[in-house]
Amino acid sequence: MEAKETDAVFIMPEHLKEAAGHRFAEVYNSLKIPIFFIGSEKHLVAFTSGGLSYEDAYDLENNEYAFGNLSTENGEKRIWEFGLYNDEETKAHVQRVYTRIFKAVEEIKIGKEG
Template sequence: MKKRLFACLVTVTALAGCGADQTEEMKSPKYDGDRLQVAVVGKQPTVREDNVRFTSVSLQELTPTARISSEFDAVFIMKDHLKEADQEQYVRVYKNLRIPTFFIGSTKGYLPFVMKELTYEAAGDNAQSYAFGYLHGKKELSWEYGLYNDINTDAHITALYSDVFRTIDSVKNDRQR
């Protein structure tokens, strides 16, 4: 009887620990840097920062790239516009922008958007990621962002945006030096 009770207690304890990390919410600081201006193709994201301003633009409005690069600190292309953003005519746009472009909700990386021969549909999935960033400057830079514990919650998405804003701020500060 004691062995069964001990075995039950060990099992219950082990099972209780299995889900602890899954339900735990991430404690992520808000972005508190300089004010950022972000152009958004698609629905503007909900964020917790007050120092980030979004302006809705269409893909066609990303040209001329010099104007967009001077008015904004980054471009977000939201999930509902990724297939359209993959069109060949935009490859040159992403490569000519002097600010980072972030593909939000993409599980296929940034390569389908910057390589003419690779389509979004044909690209392989990267299910652990939620957003990818790209900047073609003196050297090519890219970033990849995943959700905390790979769990899609509003809290995890807003934490991810804070990380993206820190990246944008870092690129912006590097450009100003």
């Protein structure tokens, strides 16, 4: 996958355990496009620290439905958290989360092109 051809990466719930730990941490910390973890019950450190398995990582405190991570060109980190309205997982609430994620991706893309 060429990062310049891709606007974002989504790690879906069925792949979260495999995506955690040291195997991909360096990729998550260096990729210059945002990575969004959908439906995780664990904190971002499960994916970016490299030293924790999914099972051993901290549980999320805020019940976020999705969160994102981006390492910017100047070495800074951007992190997003997206919660469900009233913490209720309905089709409409999930769609709103994805709308907000896509808006964030579009803002990043416009910023890089501008």
